[in-house]
């Protein structure tokens with residue numbers, strides 16, 4: 137006999153189905169909230185703002201037909217040490233990734249290139265936001281987008297382009313990749329990073 141799932145009451149009552157990704161990943165609810173493999177809202181795939189909005193809708197605060205993006209001003213988080221949402225995780229990950237490019241060798245050995253290739257392909261499989269990981273993986277596999285690992289400059293620009301791809305998808309401004317070193321390695325010429 138299977139023991140009841142103690143967490144089952146936390147599962148999203150909104151877990152309705154759009155086209156289903158592989159079972160180990162998750163699903164997307166009708167309201168657009170991304171669910172994890174356990175059927176609960178995936179913290180690292182959604183923003184706290186969207187999760188708070190969903191909660192407001194499900195508890196009758198808003199009409200079910202109201203789009204998430206139209207519901208604003210969720211209650212503020214009460215703590216500052218909560219698990220990361222998709223935005224916090226993204227900012228921290230980009231900081232790590234661009235910092236890795238900034239310390240990548242100018243003339244990498246075959247073994248250093250191979251390590252980095254492995255790191256990126258593993259990252260695209262294990263990144264906690266599964267929808268982000270899927271899109272990143274698909275983008276990276278296109279022949280024009282395979283990681284450029286022959287030098288620090290190539291890799292830094294490649295990472296900047298990868299980040300811009302996500303920026304475009306999210307409707308954010310693109311970053312001028314001519315400045316990737318100022319942002320992530322040398323600091324800006326105005327001296328304010330010294």
Ligand SMILES: Cc1cc2nc3c(=O)[nH]c(=O)nc-3n(C[C@H](O)[C@H](O)[C@H](O)COP(=O)(O)OP(=O)(O)OC[C@H]3O[C@@H](n4cnc5c(N)ncnc54)[C@H](O)[C@@H]3O)c2cc1C
Pocket residue numbers: 222223224225226227228229230234263267268269271272295296297298299300302303306308310311316319
């Ligand atoms: C691999 C990956 C995939 C992601 N996919 C998704 C997704 O599908 N959906 C989703 O909602 N979120 C996704 N994210 C998170 C998303 O990219 C942002 O991190 C998040 O929305 C927070 O954005 P932000 O505006 O604070 O700045 P971020 O985009 O996190 O950027 C942090 C800082 O990097 C600098 N920067 C911006 N663009 C560039 C660039 N092109 N090159 C160099 N530096 C730059 C800026 O100074 C910026 O303040 C993903 C993150 C990663 C690492």
